[in-house]
Amino acid sequence: MMDKQMNKAPKDLAVKDVAVIGGGIIGICTAYYLNKAGKSVVVIDKDEIGKACSFGNAGYITPSHFIPLAAPGMIQKGLKWMLNPQSPFYVRPSLNIDFLKWLLSFAKKCTPQHTLASQQAILDINLKSLELYQILHQVPELDFEFHQNGLLMLCNTEQGLNDEATTVCQANKLGLKAKMLTPQTLRELEPNIKLDVMGASFYPEDAHIAPYEFIMAMKNYLAAQGVEFRERTEITGFTTDTVTQKISGATTANAEINADEFVLANGAWSPKLAKQLGLNLPVQSGKGICVSFDKPPVKEGTKLKCRTPFILSEAKVAVSPLDKSIRFGGTMELGVLSSQESLGISQNRIKGLTKSAARYLPDLDTAQVKSEEFWSGFRPCSPDGLPIIGRVPQLANLTIATGHAMMGLSLGPITGKLVSELISNEETCLDLTPFSPSRFD
Incomplete structure (x- = not known):
């Protein structure tokens, strides 16, 4: 883990409760449930919100994808x-080397035993997310197609x-x-x-939506609720404190973004930032x-x-x-x-x-x-085909939410809700053991 650093970029005056890194389906849903929990939130994305993997998604909400x-x-x-x-x-x-290690780990998981052990957890998290989509579709301010x-x-x-x-x-x-x-x-x-x-x-039981339409509906709603969005803002490093084992700021070209909690939810780019924090994220x-x-x-x-x-x-x-x-x-x-x-x-x-x-x-x-x-x-x-959702022991205020593969759109709402529950110190609505980042240690 990196030692505490001095950064030339000025600090933001306002410290948010939570900084969500990544503005795709996972990040936007995380911001939604954190906002519902009363947290002040900033969403940071190196490009436009929702224009990465989520943009061209098939839009499936898939209890059927339990394998x-x-x-x-x-x-x-x-x-x-x-x-x-x-x-x-x-x-x-x-x-x-990271890719070769991932392939070896993936090969070891391609077994009937792993498939059987994972099915119920994957089904449960998909069904819970479907239920949350149904609730979201009833919110008057969220106008998106749901079939x-x-x-x-x-x-x-x-x-x-x-x-x-x-x-x-x-x-x-x-x-x-x-x-x-x-x-x-x-x-x-x-x-x-x-x-x-x-x-x-x-x-x-399966359903589908138009992904980008949903993300824009969520973004517009959240902006009206006071959630801040930093688009085209790439994070280049972090300020960490080895005494408290916490991240205090994320460095960008213009400023250091400060928050009490950080969520790493930038999809395929998550391992790059994780390495800057001394973490090996197998994605x-x-x-x-x-x-x-x-x-x-x-x-x-x-x-x-x-x-x-x-x-x-x-x-x-x-x-x-x-x-x-x-x-x-x-x-x-x-x-x-x-x-x-x-x-x-x-x-x-x-x-x-x-x-x-x-x-x-x-x-x-x-x-x-x-x-x-x-x-x-x-x-x-991820090498075992399950998402990575949870806290890491190395940094007390970091939550990981990535590794969803083809189920990112399907699992957006439930991932956001679980992250919000973790940060709010609430009992999670699902057992997170199968999705814990620590399972790769």
Whole structure:
């Protein structure tokens, strides 16, 4: 941990109760529940609020996603897909020591034992977050679209269908109302879209929102409540006190931001700041891409219209019908955040996504899809597939909230509420043991 430093930047006159580092879905929800708890809050982001990973999110709220990323077979798939630059899951070769350690830890967790041990905790935190979304949607000042139309997992292979049937059985044992659909029952559910599939699983409890719309609604509400936002403000260091074991300030180019409590919630960039505090945070970036259409690109005389969001199971492509658009997203590319290629989007990834989507959606006209319309973002991935939420013993006033991978949008509200409860010294509404930062020590 860093010793107490002298900084040239002047200190802010007003000391906040809490400084939240990161203005994505996790940071904005944390600010919301801290504000509800009566705390004065400043949210700091190196870019614009909500314009990083949360911006292009599929928008899924997913009790269905109770199986962690570190699941049996992922290592074998990763090795196989490394040979295919258009594959949905790709590990970029790297000799970075932190990345290699992360991969080793990830491999050790890809076991049936870990999957079974994690399922209930992942389901519980997702269900609690869904409940909080339902409450938030009833707040008059928060105007955002919320649809609880369920989620479909579409399969176009026998193996994919069998795998989904197994997952549905697990879901039923955990209390979810999941079920398998035949092509006929699928057409009855979604009659306005042509699907080339063998069947699907259906999770009626799932919901979806428009992510950026939700974040802007939250930001506007919080600004009216007195929450301060520091956008385009990059933190370059911290002032810490080894006697009290606390952070007293976060240094930026213009000033030192002072607070009684600090929350590290800046996603894939969290490890970089954690290192400045002497902490090793095992989070790696998982790059994903997406494209949104106001009008779906379909062949002449056809249409692509549906109510239910769906995932193309074997291809790992998510399709989200929103009020004013439809969004396609997917791929997981590990090991790119620190590379020169991290800012660009691989043409192979784009081709892989569009070709995969066309196999399930025969009316999709891929010739109309322009590569320059794609967007990319970085998901923060922990090696065991569970988020990292909790305090760290090294610094008494620091709370970690990152590592949510593909569940960041889904778990935003519950993460914010849990962080608020920790900082307010309240009993947390969920057991945080499975998500503790100390589990990696």
